Amino acid sequence: MDIIWPHLTFGNAQKPPIIFLHGFMGRGEDWRAVCEMLAGDFYCLAPDLPGHGENTKLPLDAPIIFNDLAKGVLTLLDVYALPLAALVGYSMGGRVALHTIIKHPARFRALVLESASPGLKEEKERQERLEIDGMRAKNILQNGLPSFLEKWYQAEVFASLQSRPKILDSIKTARRQNEAAWMAKIIIDLSPGQQQPLWEELPNLALPSLILAGELDEKYSLIATKTAGAVVNAQLQLIPETGHNIHTEEAGVFVKEVEVFLKRTNEVHPNFCTTQN
Template identity: 40%
Template sequence: MGNGKDFNAVISLLSEKFNCLAVDLPGHGNTQVNGTDEFYSLENTANGLICWLEELNIKRCFLVGYSMGGRLALYLALNYSQYFQKVILESASPGLKTEKERTERYLSDLQLAEELEELNLEEFLTCWYDKPLFKTFKTHPNFNTILARRLQNNSTELAKSLRWMGTGNQPPLWDKLSTSEIPLLLLAGELDEKFIKINREMANICSTATLEIVPGCGHNIHVENPQRWVEVVQGFLLS
């Protein structure tokens, strides 16, 4: 539900050593999709980002992705590895393993997309951030500022993103994890038990992956503890 501005705090710290570009994914922030709804899919979004890198003449770079952006970053790392030196995945997953799980999640994503279109966005986000996943994020001092930024999103655009790029519509990447040739940093918050479990399994499968569990944080680490996030990420990138 966020956009590139959510990374402003960590970018201001990282920019002392790195040139940083923050991207709004389709359906989020200021990114506009000129095409059919299929362009919101993970595969088409990945292709669009590669085209964007080529337009900017960026040959190789570091890549960071959070949550949905983390799933996209992993897809890019495994399918376009020549473009990336190292990849950081925050609170991300390789998707769902079984067809049954994907079907159930896809139907759930469709229902959420309908709610996005039918409810007032403020009502929807109030329910969204009541999820246990965001318990620590919701108590953060900057939560209301971030929520106000979320309310600037377009509900219809968010719904398209959820239908096409939601976890239920994502091709599973578990089987490709062992083929990774790029160093991966997996970040999970200490209080985010679901993603700790997922990322531990990822680290066991992928020989190039390192798992870092950040104390006192839930799902949204870069907002909840930007200083520690930067320390860990910068250490990984410079090692």
């Protein structure tokens, strides 16, 4: 029997469905502000990915792989008998979303990637990243999650948060609720060093796609630009004065971009609003 991930729901189940996938160390709760703003027009589901939030019932030694995560997303659709859904993913959750939609395109209507990468192209890059993430895992276990968080959020991709101390503090507070053992596991199991790159699959992705990155996050702005250039039906939006975590730094701007994109998608594909009985 497939496991149903713990999740939050917002809005009316008769509205067009959207599934939101959080990033590393996050949880479904991270999407609350976004989902509450979208709940008037959409049915929003925000699960806790394995190892995060309330989703820690599986054995710690059980491997977590991207194919199983894709099945977990589909299970959520099946439980609610949902029609074609839009899939939104942030950072690590974006990598899960992209993998899921490439493997199961018939189950989805549209894709939104926020600060997410299709992967590392070269084997050498992947091996180097896996070694780095292995050291990070040891750091978490040896020094604890609070110490790791301080170093993690000093990374260049999070530089914009330094000028938003209240937001940064709230993020760190939420992240400290995770279990160190699980975070050490996740950073290895779902490392970009473990995931096969998806760049060659992008030209085959026909679904409407919105690719988002914050302009202050130079690394992912470049990745987003390359990703959008490789996807046939992609729209690129680089959000001014915003960094890696757009939906937290500028929730209202994020919601507007997603809402306009999905409503335009619905104009092209009216049955996006159709529900199954």
